[in-house]
Amino acid sequence: MISPAPTAARPVRADLFDRLSEARAATPGRAVFTTSFGIEDQAIAHAIFEGDYNIEVVTLDTGRLFQETYALWAQTEARYARRIRGFNPNAARVESLVAEQGIDGFYHAIEARKACCNIRKVEPLKRALAGAALWITGLRAEQSDARSAAPFLAHDAGFDILKANPLHDWTRDEVVAYTHAHHVPVNVLHAKGFPSIGCAPCTRAIAEDEPERAGRWWWEQESAKECGLHVGPDGRLQRANAAEAHA
Numbered sequence: 336m337i338s339p340a341p342t343a344a345r346p347v348r349a350d351l352f353d354r355l356s357e358a359r360a361a362t363p364g365r366a367v368f369t370t371s372f373g374i375e376d377q378a379i380a381h382a383i384f385e386g387d388y389n390i391e392v393v394t395l396d397t398g399r400l401f402q403e404t405y406a407l408w409a410q411t412e413a414r415y416a417r418r419i420r421g422f423n424p425n426a427a428r429v430e431s432l433v434a435e436q437g438i439d440g441f442y443h444a445i446e447a448r449k450a451c452c453n454i455r456k457v458e459p460l461k462r463a464l465a466g467a468a469l470w471i472t473g474l475r476a477e478q479s480d481a482r483s484a485a486p487f488l489a490h491d492a493g494f495d496i497l498k499a500n501p502l503h504d505w506t507r508d509e510v511v512a513y514t515h516a517h518h519v520p521v522n523v524l525h526a527k528g529f530p531s532i533g534c535a536p537c538t539r540a541i542a543e544d545e546p547e548r549a550g551r552w553w554w555e556q557e558s559a560k561e562c563g564l565h566v567g568p569d570g571r572l573q574r575a576n577a578a579e580a581h582a
């Protein structure tokens with residue numbers, strides 16, 4: 336069931352709670368919310384922790400996150416008295432990767448970057464979603480052209496799972512208003528020019544006139560960006576300026 340289009344008078348808070356209820360009701364199986372502690376994810380985490388949806392909240396700890404993100408992870412656990420499970424990359428595979436391409440090898444070739452994302456993000460995500468029936472993310476259609484058609488609920492071909500994007504039609508301003516209204520802790524980097532936050536070496540601050548995701552893998556051509564966590568309805572990888580990791 337797809338929610339109706341938003342209106343200016345849309346009751347934002349009720350909408351998020353309702354959507355989580357609707358998504359949870361769509362399947363009785365294990366439900367997983369993957370957070371990267373961005374502002375959208377913090378809004379969803381708040382609703383999950385305040386509600387009673389039987390949804391696991393997990394994160395992909397790549398080992399290269401900003402210290403500010405780790406601090407928010409701890410702050411969020413303390414605020415809601417809940418544990419957020421981290422999924423880490425396979426240590427042996429990271430050792431081999433670093434031995435082969437160097438600690439920051441991802442800057443030197445797209446294939447090296449893809450290899451790092453695969454080991455640090457994609458493989459842990461597969462483990463996080465193993466056996467799950469529902470995957471909840473913080474994707475918003477407004478984030479990019481490629482996400483503009485992001486639905487509320489749809490089958491994800493890449494992971495063969497029902498994927499819910501409860502904020503798919505929210506604006507960034509609505510998300511900000513929601514976090515302010517509910518005193519939700521957010522990453523301090525947002526106020527320093529980082530609207531989208533991923534791994535520290537692969538994220539930079541953006542200028543006011545730049546797209547929201549311009550700071551992600553900024554050294555790569557836009558056409559070459561892809562992360563591997565999100566695929567389109569046709570099963571093909573989405574472009575990363577639209578499709579990051581939960582990243």
Ligand code: SF4
Nearest residue numbers: 441451452455534537
């Ligand atoms: S975003 Fe950068 S550091 Fe993080 S997994 Fe991808 S290439 Fe590696």
